[in-house]
Amino acid sequence: MTSIFQILMLILDILWFVMIAHIVMSWLINFQVLNLRQPIVAQVWTGLNRLLEPLYEPIRRILPPMGGLDLAPMVALIAVYAIRIVLINNAAAFY
Numbered sequence: 001m002t003s004i005f006q007i008l009m010l011i012l013d014i015l016w017f018v019m020i021a022h023i024v025m026s027w028l029i030n031f032q033v034l035n036l037r038q039p040i041v042a043q044v045w046t047g048l049n050r051l052l053e054p055l056y057e058p059i060r061r062i063l064p065p066m067g068g069l070d071l072a073p074m075v076a077l078i079a080v081y082a083i084r085i086v087l088i089n090n091a092a093a094f095y
Contacts (some may be wrong), residue, residue, distance in 0.1 A: 005087065005094035012084050019080070022048040023073050051075075 025045060028034040034041050056072040063071055 001094040005091060008087055009084070012080055012087075016077070016080050018048065019073060019077055022052055023077075028074075066067060 001069055023086050025034065025048065029036060029041075036045060041042065052073075056070075059072040059075050060070070063075065
């Protein structure tokens, strides 16, 4: 059972990292530091969007429109962190 706990924590850590990379990359694209006409930037951006859109889309349906401000990544980050807290607090059940 310890290995299941560790695998779940690893998956959440990877998801956390990918979401942070997506958020930072979106800022860099919006502030025109990165250009989507560069092939590698476009490929990474498309890959991150394809990976995270299934996670963000249900959150966007629930949240009200904020006039161009997308709060779905922040809500998803909080949800991932909350799941980590629940797992850590119940880690004794895995041993």
